[in-house]
Amino acid sequence: MTLQNSKRIKMPLGFWEGLPQLGMTALDVVRKARLPITIITERVVTTAQYFAIWQAYSDLIDDTAQGIIKLATGFETVHYPPTVLTAYHARNYRDALRRMARYKQLCPPESLRITEEGENCTIELEWLNSEESGPPMLAGVTLAFLLELGRKGTGQPLTAKFVEFSHSMGDVQNLEAYFGCRVQIGANCNKLTILREDLDRHFVSYNAELLDILTPVLDQSLNEQQHTCSITEMVKWIMKRSLSGGRSDIHSIASELGMSDRTLQRRLTDEGTNFKHLLTQVRHQQAREYLSDPSLDIKEVAFLIGFEDQNSFYRAFRLWEGDTPSKWRTEYLGANLIN
Numbered sequence: 001m002t003l004q005n006s007k008r009i010k011m012p013l014g015f016w017e018g019l020p021q022l023g024m025t026a027l028d029v030v031r032k033a034r035l036p037i038t039i040i041t042e043r044v045v046t047t048a049q050y051f052a053i054w055q056a057y058s059d060l061i062d063d064t065a066q067g068i069i070k071l072a073t074g075f076e077t078v079h080y081p082p083t084v085l086t087a088y089h090a091r092n093y094r095d096a097l098r099r100m101a102r103y104k105q106l107c108p109p110e111s112l113r114i115t116e117e118g119e120n121c122t123i124e125l126e127w128l129n130s131e132e133s134g135p136p137m138l139a140g141v142t143l144a145f146l147l148e149l150g151r152k153g154t155g156q157p158l159t160a161k162f163v164e165f166s167h168s169m170g171d172v173q174n175l176e177a178y179f180g181c182r183v184q185i186g187a188n189c190n191k192l193t194i195l196r197e198d199l200d201r202h203f204v205s206y207n208a209e210l211l212d213i214l215t216p217v218l219d220q221s222l223n224e225q226q227h228t229c230s231i232t233e234m235v236k237w238i239m240k241r242s243l244s245g246g247r248s249d250i251h252s253i254a255s256e257l258g259m260s261d262r263t264l265q266r267r268l269t270d271e272g273t274n275f276k277h278l279l280t281q282v283r284h285q286q287a288r289e290y291l292s293d294p295s296l297d298i299k300e301v302a303f304l305i306g307f308e309d310q311n312s313f314y315r316a317f318r319l320w321e322g323d324t325p326s327k328w329r330t331e332y333l334g335a336n337l338i339n
Helices: 013-022 026-033 037-041 047-060 064-074 082-088 093-106 136-154 172-179 196-200 208-228 231-245 250-256 261-270 275-291 298-304 310-321 325-338
Strands: 008-010 044-046 110-117 120-127 162-165 183-185 190-195
Touching (some): 026 037, 026 047, 044 047, 047 064, 082 136, 082 208, 093 110, 093 120, 093 136, 093 196, 093 208, 110 136, 120 196, 136 190, 190 196, 231 250, 231 275, 275 298, 310 325
Parallel strands (some): 162 183
Antiparallel strands (some): 110 120, 162 190
């Protein structure tokens, strides 16, 4: 699903201004992307244009890995947009990452999912539109910048523990030297894993006064943006990507939306629905989608939609469809084979 606010994206001015340091001009990128020259002065672009710009930048760089490192390290703090400034001037690395994830909602097309577990913290990049993934270069720069943010904020040469990319990223050795860890290519996600203990590192760039100015403004913008979208659709989108992680409870989703459980329930009631109904609806929809893929085992389907055991999934599915998952799949696949 594509949320309304993901169709138009704010283009950071620092991107264009930083290109000469990389041996190219904004005009070079625009021509390569086959976009009108006037787009350089546009503050807002479409998702298609945004992806075209990043793909053009990638095509003009000799090596993807080199382009990732150069852009992540060459982006000067004076060019940071307010959404990044509030992270750079955060109290510590954890606060910075949480701010990045929260205010990323203001500048799609990607979102960040942060998970702390054991001694690790993972930051996974997800595209708002699962059917329209962004260029590999964009994924690479995003994860590299998150580590660079920690390095600049703490003033320490932090390293990652593990990095995963779904697509080729050029010279992997260069990336491993930059991240300070092994980089896996061909993974099923784009993910940065760092040491959890690094999250407590204090930011030397911490600026409480600046945060007092920026935070209310960004929170207001986020609140206004969320009100322009259907809260029902937003909740369903978050549920879909959270089911298999066991984080589809109301508290987790309300926190991701930056509101209390009661506020979320009230907003849903205002739209004529409730959390429990939406969760059932999303599980039902996802179950049908996954069962239509014969490569997925039914036990896997149960896990993917958030059921702890297969029997619970069977009981729920019989209530939804009046049949077992295996029989439904057989009939569905048979009907599509005939058509």
